Amino acid sequence: MQDFITRLPKAELHLHIEGSLEPELMFALAERNGVALPYASVEEVRAAYQFDDLQSFLDLYYQGMSVLRTAEDFFDLAMDYFRRASAEGVVHVELHFDPQAHLSRGIELGVVIEGLARACRLARRELDLSSALIMAFLRDRPADEAMQVLERAAPYWEMLDAIGLDSAEHGHPPEKFVEVFERARALGIARVAHAGEEGPPAYITQALDLLDVCRIDHGVRCLEDPALVTRLRELQMPLTVCPLSNVKLKVVERIDDHPLPQLLEAGLLLTINSDDPAYFGGGMHDNFSACQRAFGWSEATLVGLARNAIDVAFMDDARRAELLARLDALAV
Numbered sequence: 001m002q003d004f005i006t007r008l009p010k011a012e013l014h015l016h017i018e019g020s021l022e023p024e025l026m027f028a029l030a031e032r033n034g035v036a037l038p039y040a041s042v043e044e045v046r047a048a049y050q051f052d053d054l055q056s057f058l059d060l061y062y063q064g065m066s067v068l069r070t071a072e073d074f075f076d077l078a079m080d081y082f083r084r085a086s087a088e089g090v091v092h093v094e095l096h097f098d099p100q101a102h103l104s105r106g107i108e109l110g111v112v113i114e115g116l117a118r119a120c121r122l123a124r125r126e127l128d129l130s131s132a133l134i135m136a137f138l139r140d141r142p143a144d145e146a147m148q149v150l151e152r153a154a155p156y157w158e159m160l161d162a163i164g165l166d167s168a169e170h171g172h173p174p175e176k177f178v179e180v181f182e183r184a185r186a187l188g189i190a191r192v193a194h195a196g197e198e199g200p201p202a203y204i205t206q207a208l209d210l211l212d213v214c215r216i217d218h219g220v221r222c223l224e225d226p227a228l229v230t231r232l233r234e235l236q237m238p239l240t241v242c243p244l245s246n247v248k249l250k251v252v253e254r255i256d257d258h259p260l261p262q263l264l265e266a267g268l269l270l271t272i273n274s275d276d277p278a279y280f281g282g283g284m285h286d287n288f289s290a291c292q293r294a295f296g297w298s299e300a301t302l303v304g305l306a307r308n309a310i311d312v313a314f315m316d317d318a319r320r321a322e323l324l325a326r327l328d329a330l331a332v
């Protein structure tokens with residue numbers, strides 16, 4: 001089964017590239033850039049990764065990214081992840097990145113996007129790994145700041161596959177960002193949003209009604225609102241579920257308690273993702289494998305989930321057809 005999971009062509013739709021920063025690279029970049037870290041060793045960093053909730057994780061996540069300063073750093077960050085992901089059978093990655101977390105440290109948008117985009121091009125050539133870029137806004141920052149970032153990104157609009165909404169969910173409902181998402185829609189940029197990770201099902205409803213999103217990131221709390229579940233099923237609205245993230249951030253206590261079986265049973269369109277693999281103790285393979293073990297999933301279930309991700313990914317028709325053909329070859 002482990003080998004089958006590796007061979008499964010996996011598309012990852014929910015990955016924060018800054019959350020893929022492994023402690024080893026964190027130390028290497030800290031040294032390269034003369035940044036002081038509050039840790040003496042890689043082991044100490046890993047030991048610090050114990051979280052009580054989303055906010056306790058975000059505090060370390062924003063601190064960790066202080067080592068990222070140049071386009072080369074962002075390139076190295078992304079290539080480091082692409083190589084690891086490719087080795088475990090990931091064929092497509094959609095990267096969220098958080099420009100405000102870098103702009104606030106004086107790192108220009110162009111530095112971030114150019115570094116990431118160069119890695120995306122190289123990964124396509126060297127690893128046969130395709131990718132998409134999702135520029136995410138920090139929902140705990142003011143909406144007018146997000147709007148300014150969107151306007152500042154004008155030279156890069158063509159390179160963006162979508163905008164997203166992430167960071168601390170409690171108290172920051174989607175309605176706060178209506179104008180920003182409306183502007184993106186007018187620009188022809190697709191929209192996704194984190195909703196229903198820690199926040200209530202009403203935030204998922206708002207993301208659908210007010211932000212016109214084409215995917216919900218997480219969305220696991222939808223089960224608390226049966227009418228919403230029906231709506232998500234009827235729309236076949238994709239949910240990018242991140243099982244190990246939900247355990248690490250105590251959305252659920254143990255993987256066995258994860259609502260994935262109920263979500264599947266409800267007929268929702270689900271995908272499996274790693275979110276912030278360096279912080280949550282596992283990439284795509286580990287997420288698939290933990291669920292397979294916990295829920296006794298068959299190969300057919302795994303193939304179905306992998307197919308969902310390829311079906312709804314931001315990729316051109318030729319690439320989608322190629323990846324679906326690879327999946328079909330495995331499934332027979």
Ligand SMILES: Nc1ncnc2[nH]cnc12
Nearest residue numbers: 016166167168194275276
């Ligand atoms: N799981 C998560 N939820 C919200 N914002 C995030 N930013 C990085 N990871 C996140």
Ligand SMILES: [Zn+2]
Nearest residue numbers: 016166217275
């Ligand atoms: Zn996320």
